[in-house]
Amino acid sequence: xxxxxxxxxxxxxxxxxxxxxxxxxxxxxxxxxxxxxxxxxxxxxxxxxxxxxxxxxxxxxxxxxxxxxxxxxxxxxxxxxxxxxxxxxxxxxxxxxxxxxxxxxxxxxxxxxxxxxxxxxxxxxxxxxxxxxxxxxxxxxxxxxxxxxxxxxxxxxxxxxxxxxxxxxxxxxxxxxxxxxxxxxxxxxxxxxxxxxxxxxxxxxxxxxxxxxxxxxxxxxxxxxxxxxxxxxxxxxxxxxxxxxxxxxxxxxxxxxxxxxxxxxxxxxxxxxxxxxxxxxxxxxxxxxxxxx
Numbered sequence: 001x002x003x004x005x006x007x008x009x010x011x012x013x014x015x016x017x018x019x020x021x022x023x024x025x026x027x028x029x030x031x032x033x034x035x036x037x038x039x040x041x042x043x044x045x046x047x048x049x050x051x052x053x054x055x056x057x058x059x060x061x062x063x064x065x066x067x068x069x070x071x072x073x074x075x076x077x078x079x080x081x082x083x084x085x086x087x088x089x090x091x092x093x094x095x096x097x098x099x100x101x102x103x104x105x106x107x108x109x110x111x112x113x114x115x116x117x118x119x120x121x122x123x124x125x126x127x128x129x130x131x132x133x134x135x136x137x138x139x140x141x142x143x144x145x146x147x148x149x150x151x152x153x154x155x156x157x158x159x160x161x162x163x164x165x166x167x168x169x170x171x172x173x174x175x176x177x178x179x180x181x182x183x184x185x186x187x188x189x190x191x192x193x194x195x196x197x198x199x200x201x202x203x204x205x206x207x208x209x210x211x212x213x214x215x216x217x218x219x220x221x222x223x224x225x226x227x228x229x230x231x232x233x234x235x236x237x238x239x240x241x242x243x244x245x246x247x248x249x250x251x252x253x254x255x256x257x258x259x260x261x262x263x264x265x266x267x268x269x270x271x272x273x274x275x276x277x278x279x280x281x282x283x284x285x286x287x288x289x290x291x292x293x
Contacts, residue, residue, distance in 0.1 A: 008020070009051040009052075009054035009055050010047065010048070010051035011046070014278045015274065015278060018073055019279050021070060022073045022077075022279065022282045023278065024043065025073060025077040026281075026285045028077065028081055028084055029286070029289055029292065032084045032292055049092065049094040052099060053098055056102045056105065059105065059106075063109065068114075068132035069128075069132065071132070072110070072131060072132040072135035075139040078100065078102070078139070078142075079293075081096075081099055082099075107136060107139055107140065107143075110133075110136050111148060114132075114133070119133070119155055119159040119160070121160055121181070122170070124179065125179060125227065128181065128184065130187070131179050133192075134188050137192055140152060152192060153194050156189060156194050157194050160188060160189055160194075161207070166212065166213055167212055168216050173218075174218070174228070174231065175228070178230040180234045180235040180238055183235045183242070184234065186212055186242055187237075190208075190242055190246070205248070214251075214254075217254055219235075220232055220261075221261065226275050229268040229276055230279065232258040233258075233262055233269075233283035233286070235254075236254075236259045237286055237287040240290045241290060244291075255287075
């Protein structure tokens with residue numbers, strides 16, 4: 001985190017912009033969870049007013065850069081920054097305002113993107129809309145922006161509530177890429193609560209039973225595909241989110257099973273910085289700490 005690898009003003013310490021963003025986010029989330037502030041000086045160095053101003057200017061000049069994956073992670077960073085520091089005495093009011101301005105710009109750009117391009121729930125990895133919309137929804141709730149919330153719910157109603165076949169019949173559940181497609185799709189529908197608002201549809205648990213064949217859900221044990229080394233973590237946070245909605249302990253058990261399986265194989269999240277350390281471990285932090293959203 002202290003050795004620039006790219007030429008981005010603030011988020012330059014990893015091999016790409018979004019990895020540096022979620023690495024910075026992980027330090028913020030770590031401090032929120034543990035109250036250990038040993039990384040705070042580094043965070044202040046990364047998140048300086050001058051650097052964030054330049055990042056914002058760069059994005060305004062590159063309207064499709066990091067659309068949508070990196071922008072989604074940045075919204076998560078802003079949420080955790082504000083929950084960590086704004087609950088105390090603000091460390092730097094100017095930084096807080098710039099992060100808010102950049103977060104709002106990202107939120108508007110993501111909404112505009114999905115409203116104009118639509119959302120294909122089957123897209124994998126960086127293009128997966130469930131992951132982007134989950135973070136956008138959490139950001140809209142954090143901002144208490146009802147217009148954004150309504151717009152996101154409209155997108156979910158239009159593209160995610162209806163489907164042709166059960167998702168786990170269409171997707172090989174352990175070959176999604178690093179974002180679990182079916183699980184995060186189901187988590188998004190749960191989190192937005194769109195089925196609670198549509199009396200003409202069955203409730204969420206009935207929808208989920210038809211959508212997802214839980215008996216097929218098992219952790220990924222072996223792979224040579226670097227992207228798949230994060231899959232169990234992204235399945236884990238989705239299972240925890242679904243459990244929070246349904247209180248069905250089958251999903252809590254799946255969360256625990258996938259987390260334990262991934263932690264036991266340390267080589268999939270620790271060691272080689274280029275392949276796994278710069279990102280997979282941060283997926284684990286998010287899966288472990290979902291309730292801090």
